Amino acid sequence: MKMDIVASLEAITRVRGVRGAMIVSSEEGLVVAESSMEGIDGAAVAALTAGVLARLTRATEAAGRTAPAFVHLRAEGGGLMAVPAQGDLLVVAVTDPEVNVGLVRLEMRRAAEHVA
């Protein structure tokens, strides 16, 4: 199981432009597993990503919509993506600005399925 998750995260980080990937607990803001996250504060990424997703979920619920299945924060120097997995777990990726978003999303969804 753990090897499956690690392999799934490595599949995400193999996509060109992905700096790192991790699985975090959104309720506790803790890193459960990670791949290639050198130089990135995993705990802070976990807490912030969980925060953004929680707020977006409240907003989409207020709009009468379902919870987000994929979130992409885009910035000048890169991006942050999140896909909810089982329970309170999230698959998170940090990327460069020029990255194949569709491919990263696909691998993140596969990782989320592995977690489930």
Added chain:
Amino acid sequence: MDWEDAVSTEDIRVLTSQLAADPSSLVFLPLGEALRRRGQLDAAEKVAIAGLTRYPELADAHDLLARILGDQGDLERAFDEWDIALRLDSGHAGAHKGIGFLYYVAGELPQALEHLELALAADPGAEGVAAAVARVREALALPGSAGSAAAPVAPVEEVVPPAEAGAAEVRRAVFEGLEGAQDGLLLLDAQGLRVGGGLSSPDGTAVGDAVAAHLAGVFRDAERAARLLSLGPWSSVAAETSDANLFLCAPTTESLLLLVRDSSVPIGRLALQAERASEAARRWLEGAA
């Protein structure tokens, strides 16, 4: 002069010194409020939480933390803190006012009126609360207004007094000529207040004000995340749900634009539409300034 302007750095320095000299004093209350009004929300929250650790049963301290959380867009925790304040002091004007506002935003007008009237009874001189009571009473008197938690949120036009009807027209005009100008495009300020546009849920209920209130926190979280990861200024947040795609961006440093479309519309197209809407918003905001 605004209160915010009146709170000087010197005032905060003096209050901070007083608190440092006597950490058990109640000076954390005016200090937290001063920091909140200056928009220094993280610092204000720390002061309020430190005060609460010493005075966990002080209703004013819970009221202070609730107002800070409200400014941060965390309305659920704000509600919880005001709820605690009322358990400690059932007549607390600030807590009744805060909870009344949250019920109003959620479209639960009878509960909003109940709390606002209690706030007014506790502080009869509060003109803003008196105006809010009159406004909600008027909305409840209108035929077809929400009236209960189970009913749909009242469309904003129903709760806007006649004197503000012109403002509602202006709100609709922001995105005039664009797809979804009245439903699917929302312009809000950094405090989570709807400035223009509108949004309906799939059943036709107007949800713009409630969604705007939740999104103010996203604005700040996006800034923090981008800063922490050294990603530079953030430009957009895209979210996909099973029945809709959402796109958020900031036309100006003090505003946020939300675009909502059916899930069949690809995010890339949303980005293009958001770009055009941002242009329109910037022009409108410059004209309104």
